[in-house]
Amino acid sequence: MAKRPTIIDVAKLAGVSKATVGRVINGQNDIVSEDTRSRVMHAVKQLGYERNAVAGSLRTDRTFMIALAIPDITNPFWPEVARGVQDAIEAQGYATVTVNTDWQPEREQKYLTMVRRNRFDGLIVNPIEASRTDLLNIHIPVVILGSGGYYPDMDSVGSDTAAGVDTALNHLLELGHRRIALITGRPSRNNRVRSRHDAYVAFHAKHNLQINQDLIIEKDFSEHSGYEAMHQLLHLDNPPTAVFAANDILAIGALKGAQALDWHVPEDVSIVGMDDIYAAATTSPSLTTIIKPKYETGVKAAEYLLARMSGDNIDQGRHILLPCELAVRGSTAPPRDI
Amino acid sequence: MAKRPTIIDVAKLAGVSKATVGRVINGQNDIVSEDTRSRVMHAVKQLGYERNAVAGSLRTDRTFMIALAIPDITNPFWPEVARGVQDAIEAQGYATVTVNTDWQPEREQKYLTMVRRNRFDGLIVNPIEASRTDLLNIHIPVVILGSGGYYPDMDSVGSDTAAGVDTALNHLLELGHRRIALITGRPSRNNRVRSRHDAYVAFHAKHNLQINQDLIIEKDFSEHSGYEAMHQLLHLDNPPTAVFAANDILAIGALKGAQALDWHVPEDVSIVGMDDIYAAATTSPSLTTIIKPKYETGVKAAEYLLARMSGDNIDQGRHILLPCELAVRGSTAPPRDI
DNA sequence: GCCATCAATGAGAACGTTCTCATTAAGAAC
DNA sequence: GTTCTTAATGAGAACGTTCTCATTGATGGC
Incomplete structure (x- = not known):
C-alpha cells in the first residue's frame, strides 16, 4: 500500500505549519487568512490528502462511532428500528456498528467489551441480561431499546x-x-x-x-x-x-x-x-x-443518544413509550355465535 | 470521564517496560517468562486495564473494521445477507459498519469517502454506480455483492x-x-x-x-x-x-x-x-x-474479503454464482386449459 | 577464562492528528 | 516614536499502542 499523504506533506507543499493545515481542514476559517487557506486547499487537492479519522480519534478520544446491539437483524421487527437509528446517527456524522445478540447473554457481554476496546462514543441496546452496572461500567452514553424499568439512569425508548x-x-x-x-x-x-x-x-x-x-x-x-x-x-x-x-x-x-x-x-x-x-x-x-412504530423508535433512540454524546448530562434517564396503532385488516370479524 | 489506565500504568505497577506489557497482552507467551507474564496480568487485572484499539489501529494501520454497503436493510432480501457477512466477519475479530445506499449514487460516494477516512480494512458492496476505478481508488480489498462483470479485479459473490x-x-x-x-x-x-x-x-x-x-x-x-x-x-x-x-x-x-x-x-x-x-x-x-441463498452469499463474500485482508493478492477476481433452488408451494398448478 | 549464542527485556521512535501556548507582525491609540 | 491589542501562524507535546533494534544476563562450547 502506497504511503498516503499526511498533513505534514500538505504543510510542506503549502509552506505553512501543520497546525495551520489542521485549522483549514477543520473549517476554522475565521482564524486563517483567505490566501493561506487557498494555498492549503490547493496542496490538499494536489496531493489527494484525506484526513485520517483514526489519528484524530486517538487525539480527541472521540471515534464518531456507535454500536447498536439488537437480538437479530433477520427478525422482521428489527431492520426498521436499525434503519431509524442508522439514518439519524449518520445525519450527524456518526457511523453505526450493528451487532446481533441472538438473545444470548455471552454474546451481549462480548459486544460490551468490543464497545469499550474500540472507544465507541455511544451504545443503543435492547438488553438481554446486561445489568445496570454492566452498562454504567462502559462509561459512555447508553440508550435502552424497550422499557427502561431496570435502567433508571439511562434514556429508553419503547412502544406502549x-x-x-x-x-x-x-x-x-x-x-x-x-x-x-x-x-x-x-x-x-x-x-x-x-x-x-x-x-x-x-x-x-x-x-x-x-x-x-x-x-x-x-x-x-x-x-x-x-x-x-x-x-x-x-x-x-x-x-x-x-x-x-x-x-x-x-x-x-x-x-x-x-x-x-x-x-x-x-x-x-x-x-x-x-x-x-x-x-x-x-x-x-x-x-x-x-x-x-419501529423506525420512529430507532430515530428517537438515536436522538437521545446524540444529545447525550453532545454533552447532555441529565442524571435521571428519559423514558418514552411511543404510541401503537390498530391496523384493522382481514383477520377479525364478529364471533359466529352472536 | 475518568482517565483510563494505559499500558504505561500497567508497566509501572508490574515493574516492567511497556514493550513487555504489549507482548503479554498480545499473547506472545513464547518470549516472555512465566513470572513476568504473571506480574503483568496481575497489574492488568488490578488496574482494570483494557487495550485501546484506536491507538493500536493508528500504529498498525489496521482497524479490524469493514463496511457493508447494501441498498436498504429494511428490504426483506438484505437482512439475511447482512447477517451472513456479520457472522463470518465477527468470527475473525472484525466489526461491520452497515450502510444503506438507497440505490442513490451520491450516498454511495459518501460511503466510499467514509471508508477511506476511517481507514476501514475492507468493503463489501452491492454497487449502484461506483465504477471499477472508484473502488480501486480506496486501496483496500473490495468484494462485490452480485455479479462482478464490471469489476474483473475484485472478488464477487452472486446468485445464479x-x-x-x-x-x-x-x-x-x-x-x-x-x-x-x-x-x-x-x-x-x-x-x-x-x-x-x-x-x-x-x-x-x-x-x-x-x-x-x-x-x-x-x-x-x-x-x-x-x-x-x-x-x-x-x-x-x-x-x-x-x-x-x-x-x-x-x-x-x-x-x-x-x-x-x-x-x-x-x-x-x-x-x-x-x-x-x-x-x-x-x-x-x-x-x-x-x-x-442470502445468508450463504453474505458468508461467502466475507470469506473472500477475509482472505484478501489476510494477504491474498490474486490479481484476477474470483467470481462465484451460488446456486438457487426451487421451492414449490401453493401458487403453481397446471393451466386450466389443458 | 573467553567467546558465541540465545532468551528475555528495555528504550525510544513511529503512527497522524489536535490542541495549547508562544511568537510575530500589523494596526491603532497616545 | 512607543506601547498595547489583535489576528495569524508556528512549535511541539500529547494521545496509547506497536515495533525495531539494542542491551543484558545466562548458558554452553572450546
Whole structure:
C-alpha cells in the first residue's frame, strides 16, 4: 500500500505549519487568512490528502462511532428500528456498528467489551441480561431499546405495548368477542414485567371479564409456537372465538394452525397480532395487528443518544413509550355465535 | 470521564517496560517468562486495564473494521445477507459498519469517502454506480455483492439468477404452461446485464417457444408495480396462464392483483417469485419461489474479503454464482386449459 | 577464562492528528 | 516614536499502542 499523504506533506507543499493545515481542514476559517487557506486547499487537492479519522480519534478520544446491539437483524421487527437509528446517527456524522445478540447473554457481554476496546462514543441496546452496572461500567452514553424499568439512569425508548394490547382486545370486545385467548412469548430475564400478559389481565379486570387460564398460552416467539398454540386452543372443549398473539410471527403461525384445522379466519376465529411486519399484510386474510412504530423508535433512540454524546448530562434517564396503532385488516370479524 | 489506565500504568505497577506489557497482552507467551507474564496480568487485572484499539489501529494501520454497503436493510432480501457477512466477519475479530445506499449514487460516494477516512480494512458492496476505478481508488480489498462483470479485479459473490429463472420457467413448462409472462424490474446503471430478462429469452429459444412482447412487463421493484403489472397482464385479450415475477415483492403484488380481479391462484393463473423472503411463505396460497441463498452469499463474500485482508493478492477476481433452488408451494398448478 | 549464542527485556521512535501556548507582525491609540 | 491589542501562524507535546533494534544476563562450547 502506497504511503498516503499526511498533513505534514500538505504543510510542506503549502509552506505553512501543520497546525495551520489542521485549522483549514477543520473549517476554522475565521482564524486563517483567505490566501493561506487557498494555498492549503490547493496542496490538499494536489496531493489527494484525506484526513485520517483514526489519528484524530486517538487525539480527541472521540471515534464518531456507535454500536447498536439488537437480538437479530433477520427478525422482521428489527431492520426498521436499525434503519431509524442508522439514518439519524449518520445525519450527524456518526457511523453505526450493528451487532446481533441472538438473545444470548455471552454474546451481549462480548459486544460490551468490543464497545469499550474500540472507544465507541455511544451504545443503543435492547438488553438481554446486561445489568445496570454492566452498562454504567462502559462509561459512555447508553440508550435502552424497550422499557427502561431496570435502567433508571439511562434514556429508553419503547412502544406502549400495554396500551397496544388494550387496543387490540378492545377491538375484539367491540366486535362482540368474550372468549379471547392470549398467545404470548416467554419473558427474557430482564423483562420480568410481562407487559402483554399484564395488560391482558388488566383488560379483563377493567371489563369485569372472567379469565380462563386455559386461554393463556406461553411459548417462545416463533411461528411454530403460534401454530402449536392455536392447535391447543382450538382443541379445547370451549375454544376461544378470538386470539390475540403477542407478535405477528406468532399470529402467522396461529393463522396457519387454524387453517390447517379447517377453521376459517375470521369467520370461525379472529386473530390479532402485534408489530406490523411486512408479512402481516401479505397473509390471506391479511392480519389485523397493532402497529409498533419501529423506525420512529430507532430515530428517537438515536436522538437521545446524540444529545447525550453532545454533552447532555441529565442524571435521571428519559423514558418514552411511543404510541401503537390498530391496523384493522382481514383477520377479525364478529364471533359466529352472536 | 475518568482517565483510563494505559499500558504505561500497567508497566509501572508490574515493574516492567511497556514493550513487555504489549507482548503479554498480545499473547506472545513464547518470549516472555512465566513470572513476568504473571506480574503483568496481575497489574492488568488490578488496574482494570483494557487495550485501546484506536491507538493500536493508528500504529498498525489496521482497524479490524469493514463496511457493508447494501441498498436498504429494511428490504426483506438484505437482512439475511447482512447477517451472513456479520457472522463470518465477527468470527475473525472484525466489526461491520452497515450502510444503506438507497440505490442513490451520491450516498454511495459518501460511503466510499467514509471508508477511506476511517481507514476501514475492507468493503463489501452491492454497487449502484461506483465504477471499477472508484473502488480501486480506496486501496483496500473490495468484494462485490452480485455479479462482478464490471469489476474483473475484485472478488464477487452472486446468485445464479439465470439458472434460477430457467428452473422457475422449467417448472411452469413441466406443469403445462406455454403462455408465461415475465414481470421484471428496471436494471440499475451497472447491471446492464438484464439477467432475468435474458434468461427468459434464452429459455424460450431453448424450448422453441414464441416470445410475446406483451407478456414482458418492466417496472420498478415494488409490490405496487407487481399489482399493476398483473392487472395489465390479465386484461390482455390472451392473458398468460402463468407469471414469473423477478422477485417476491413483485410476486406478492401480482398475487394481490390477481385476487383483486377474482382470478384464482393457482387455478386460473400460476405465479412464481424469486428470493424466498419470509413473506413468500405466509401468503395464501404460499408462493412458489426461487430460493436465493442470502445468508450463504453474505458468508461467502466475507470469506473472500477475509482472505484478501489476510494477504491474498490474486490479481484476477474470483467470481462465484451460488446456486438457487426451487421451492414449490401453493401458487403453481397446471393451466386450466389443458 | 573467553567467546558465541540465545532468551528475555528495555528504550525510544513511529503512527497522524489536535490542541495549547508562544511568537510575530500589523494596526491603532497616545 | 512607543506601547498595547489583535489576528495569524508556528512549535511541539500529547494521545496509547506497536515495533525495531539494542542491551543484558545466562548458558554452553572450546
